[in-house]
Amino acid sequence: MKPRVAIIGRPNVGKSTLFNRLVGKRVALVDDRPGVTRDRREGEAELIGLKFTAIDTAGFEDDDAATLPGRMRAQTQAAVDVADVALFVVDARAGVVPLDAEIGRWLRESTTPVILIANKAEGRSGESGILDAWSLGLGEPVAISAEHGDGMVDLFNELLPLIEKAPARSADAESPPPEGEDLEDEERPAGPLKLAIVGRPNAGKSTLVNKMLGEQRLITGPEAGITRDSIAVEWEWNGQAVRLIDTAGLRRKSKVEDKLEKLSAADTQRAIDFAEVVVLLLDATRGLEAQDLRIADKIFEEGRAMLIVLNKWDVAEDQSKLFNGVRAALDEGFSQVRGVPLLTVSAATGKGLDTMLKVAFETRDAWSRRVTTGQLNRWFERAVEANPPPAPGGKRIKLRYATQTATRPPGFVIFGTRVDQLPESYRRYLINGLRRDLDFGAVPVRLTLRSSK
Numbered sequence: 001m002k003p004r005v006a007i008i009g010r011p012n013v014g015k016s017t018l019f020n021r022l023v024g025k026r027v028a029l030v031d032d033r034p035g036v037t038r039d040r041r042e043g044e045a046e047l048i049g050l051k052f053t054a055i056d057t058a059g060f061e062d063d064d065a066a067t068l069p070g071r072m073r074a075q076t077q078a079a080v081d082v083a084d085v086a087l088f089v090v091d092a093r094a095g096v097v098p099l100d101a102e103i104g105r106w107l108r109e110s111t112t113p114v115i116l117i118a119n120k121a122e123g124r125s126g127e128s129g130i131l132d133a134w135s136l137g138l139g140e141p142v143a144i145s146a147e148h149g150d151g152m153v154d155l156f157n158e159l160l161p162l163i164e165k166a167p168a169r170s171a172d173a174e175s176p177p178p179e180g181e182d183l184e185d186e187e188r189p190a191g192p193l194k195l196a197i198v199g200r201p202n203a204g205k206s207t208l209v210n211k212m213l214g215e216q217r218l219i220t221g222p223e224a225g226i227t228r229d230s231i232a233v234e235w236e237w238n239g240q241a242v243r244l245i246d247t248a249g250l251r252r253k254s255k256v257e258d259k260l261e262k263l264s265a266a267d268t269q270r271a272i273d274f275a276e277v278v279v280l281l282l283d284a285t286r287g288l289e290a291q292d293l294r295i296a297d298k299i300f301e302e303g304r305a306m307l308i309v310l311n312k313w314d315v316a317e318d319q320s321k322l323f324n325g326v327r328a329a330l331d332e333g334f335s336q337v338r339g340v341p342l343l344t345v346s347a348a349t350g351k352g353l354d355t356m357l358k359v360a361f362e363t364r365d366a367w368s369r370r371v372t373t374g375q376l377n378r379w380f381e382r383a384v385e386a387n388p389p390p391a392p393g394g395k396r397i398k399l400r401y402a403t404q405t406a407t408r409p410p411g412f413v414i415f416g417t418r419v420d421q422l423p424e425s426y427r428r429y430l431i432n433g434l435r436r437d438l439d440f441g442a443v444p445v446r447l448t449l450r451s452s453k
């Protein structure tokens with residue numbers, strides 16, 4: 001699903017330092033399969049909101065110098081072959097040495113795009129090495145300090161267009177997708193809609209799940225295995241696959257004593273983790289309560305697409321007053337996502353379930369969508385023109401350009417100067433505009449502001 005970026009270079013140039021900076025605390029897994037993939041570390045990396053899988057090829061420090069180039073070549077080749085982009089790191093303090101030149105030749109033969117990086121360039125000590133690096137014939141070197149974090153915006157600017165061009169990948173890169181299932185495509189998500197139903201005890205979750213499954217043709221399952229305490233059930237709605245994440249809290253419902261048991265926080269968390277779209281189910285006879293807002297917050301924090309669904313509509317009294325009351329309470333108590341879809345269903349009769357699933361699919365589309373750079377910048381220019389950023393202390397905050405760095409949920413970065421002084425209200429203005437003008441609906445949209453220098 002994520003593009004892959006390989007970090008290449010001779011020992012000691014700072015590959016691992018860069019890898020650690022990009023991957024941070026996220027667990028790096030050591031790939032210890034025998035053969036050329038030996039020593040390859042992979043981790044989920046993030047650079048200013050840009051998400052990718054980083055591949056570190058370090059690990060030859062103690063090796064015998066005589067056989068090093070040969071084995072490095074195999075290692076480098078293997079990493080570059082699976083990567084969408086290669087970051088070729090040289091040491092700006094040491095300048096270009098013969099092994100760098102040799103690696104440069106290998107990379108020029110490869111079809112994988114290369115970004116040349118002159119590391120250890122903090123202060124002025126790297127200046128001559130940066131000039132030297134031009135001699136590798138791989139274009140302008142990006143000067144960074146992996147140790148201090150300098151140059152990360154420049155690296156981002158080089159990486160972004162290459163990552164945007166990377167082909168969409170399968171959700172699970174380790175195994176090929178099952179027959180007949182399309183590759184995961186960011187524009188129009190394929191694969192089953194991963195759906196979770198959460199809510200307070202007695203909201204009607206089990207009734208809803210049973211109704212949906214009772215009326216549908218099961219494709220697979222129920223099968224154990226996503227985690228110890230949850231199962232997935234796959235079925236079809238209008239010819240589209242839905243994978244429902246069912247948790248222990250739902251299944252144990254059949255036993256009388258468990259009626260008292262709450263859907264634990266851990267169950268809710270697991271369901272949210274696995275879902276693309278989360279239905280927060282409310283009991284219409286009780287309205288919206290504080291605990292519901294806490295669950296909504298959690299879903300939002302995790303960046304999942306959300307629908308709020310009022311159940312037991314068959315026995316709800318004074319329906320329009322009730323609906324408007326919940327709508328108003330949501331907009332007030334849950335202002336992060338104004339206009340989150342609010343629907344009504346009856347799990348008992350099945351009324352409203354078709355609409356709920358239709359909206360769930362539409363919400364996933366929005367959640368997965370990437371807008372074009374052109375669309376985004378037209379929106380951005382208009383938004384800034386209509387309502388220019390303030391000028392604290394008489395100096396105007398400048399916003400220069402916007403770029404989408406992520407999907408599922410959509411993430412954006414806006415670059416400018418003195419952005420740290422931008423008031424929260426202006427940020428809100430931008431986020432709401434992104435959502436409204438670019439048709440993201442109520443999907444949680446992330447916005448990061450960065451100083452471009």
Ligand code: GDP
Pocket residue numbers: 009010011012013014015016017018058059119120121122144145146147148
């Ligand atoms: P690798 O063998 O290419 O993975 O290199 P390492 O990441 O292990 O780094 C080799 C050495 O260079 C270590 O001592 C690092 O602390 C140092 N190093 C890495 N990045 C920088 C940097 O940006 N500036 C400076 N001055 N030293 C760095």
Ligand code: GDP
Pocket residue numbers: 199200201202203204205206207208250253311312313314315345346347348349
């Ligand atoms: P859970 O704890 O969220 O799984 O809730 P249950 O599915 O066990 O439902 C709690 C109670 O609400 C049960 O007595 C259900 O029969 C009832 N219930 C669930 N959905 C509806 C509905 O749409 N209409 C009505 N009238 N009752 C419902």
